[in-house]
Amino acid sequence: MSKSIKVGLLGLGTVGTGVYKVLTQNAEIIAQRVGTPVTVEKIVVNNVNKKRDIDLPPGIITDRAEAVLDNPDIDIVVEVMGGIEPAREYILKALRGGKHVVTANKDLIAEYGEELFDAEKEHHTDLFFEASVAGGIPIIRPLKQCLAANRVTEVMGIINGTTNFILTKMTQEGSDFDEVLAEAQALGYAEADPTADVDGLDAARKIAILASVAFNTRVTYRDVYVEGIRNIGAMDIKYASELGYTVKLLGIAKDQDGQVEVRVHPVLIPNSHPLAAVNEAFNAIFVRGNAVGETMFYGPGAGELPTASAVVADIIEVARNIISSVTGRISCTCYEQRAIKPIGEIFSKYYLRLIVKDEPGVLASIASVLGNQNVSIATVIQKRSIEDLAEIVLITHQVQEQNLQDALAVIKGMSITKEIANVIRVEGEDE
Ligand code: NAP
Ligand code: HSE
Secondary structure (H helix, E strand, O other): OOOOEEEEEEOOOHHHHHHHHHHHHOHHHHHHHHOOOEEEEEEEOOOOOOOOOOOOOOOOEEOOOHHHHOOOOOOEEEEOOOOOOOHHHHHHHHHHOOOEEEEOOHHHHHHHHHHHHHHHHHOOOOEEOHHHOOOOOOOHHHHHHHOOOOOEEEEEEEOOHHHHHHHHHHHHHOOOHHHHHHHHHHOOOOOOOOHHHHOOHHHHHHHHHHHHHHHOEOOOHHHOEEOOOOOOOHHHHHHHHHOOEEEEEEEEEEEEOOEEEEEEEEEEEEOOOHHHHOOOOEEEEEEEEOOOEEEEEEEEOOOHHHHHHHHHHHHHHHHHHHHOOOOOOOOOOOOEOOOEOOHHHOEEEEEEEEEEEOOOOHHHHHHHHHHHOOOOEEEEEEEEEEOOEEEEEEEEOOEEHHHHHHHHHHHHHOOOEEEEEEEEEEOOOOO
């Protein structure tokens, strides 16, 4: 066997602890797979006095990043601290110093990916980031390698476990968002500040990364159109179910005539679609390629050991590259520069829930405004009467978003309209 490969960990929280456990518990099998042992040399944390739940060799923990970044013995730097700074500075320093980097940091890759991959290329190092999207589910390497023969046309995923847990509970219990969020927080599924998850920001970062890899063009999280799930009501989920749909928060990226469509928002998806059956905190990514057809990758999207599974697989891949002297082999795959399609130009079907006056001619007036904007109605149902008001649910045919928004602006201003209670895009079925 050649000399052992040495790892420096930046961070020993949820993911870092999992990485340490997997590297030590599976040390023998990893050594066999790599051809040499892979060992942790140093661990950098914020607070060296914090009590840790794992047994560690004396002297391995430090709060000095230089103990890893300037350490000539360390081959691979594993960044599992999170956040932008100092993680960005540390990764750049590691790459510039000829060290290989594995990171789980979606915030950083989705915002500073180009800068980091430029440094990776310039210094002929490896920068791997499998765990940054969907935790334990293999998706970055499958897209870059196993599906490399395809032109990928669509990537659509449940890539946030917290919101999938909340929507699953709302569906099963018929409860409203606020009630289920409080339950999810009490169970530890949702953070005390749930903004990044429920407002779609976490999923936006992940779909930006997936779109960049799938379509070979740099997409940052600022390019992503985002809506979260706070506006989804128990009634929307009930009516969706009566119409044969499930409500999910999806990250969606599509190749549309050379442009890239990239968005995160709630959708109605047909119950027959494989993503409709993905429940609780699980994640799944549906990929359509022009050779393979439809594929789906399913599993745990977060957590100590599932995320460590992806991080350690990256470490093993880098270690194999070091042993074979082939580091920097795949590098950044953003060879093209594609425009992002504005949200007003996308085509979709829509679910509309309107509260209107319950009197003759109201439905005809609404249909007429929609028709004037080329919005064709596929289904219409009058649901409840609420005193002198009626609740109407409509599903449209495929229509350009801007046409629908223009029609809704007119409907909103009409004297018969009390409220446009919700507008949700419908995905996953052909016209
Ligand atoms: P975490 O539990 O908050 O742990 C962060 C670790 O980094 C802690 O050990 C902390 O030190 C250390 N740290 C923070 N700032 C530091 C600094 N300036 N200098 C040195 N050490 C510092 O975070 P996590 O949940 O493991 O997440 C880590 C990364 O993985 C994030 O990028 C996250 O987005 C990503 N990720 C997480 C999951 C998941 O399931 N948690 C899944 C996929 C991806 P102390 O221990 O001393 O506080
Ligand atoms: N907060 C994320 C989720 C997990 O709920 O899926 C970390 O990416």
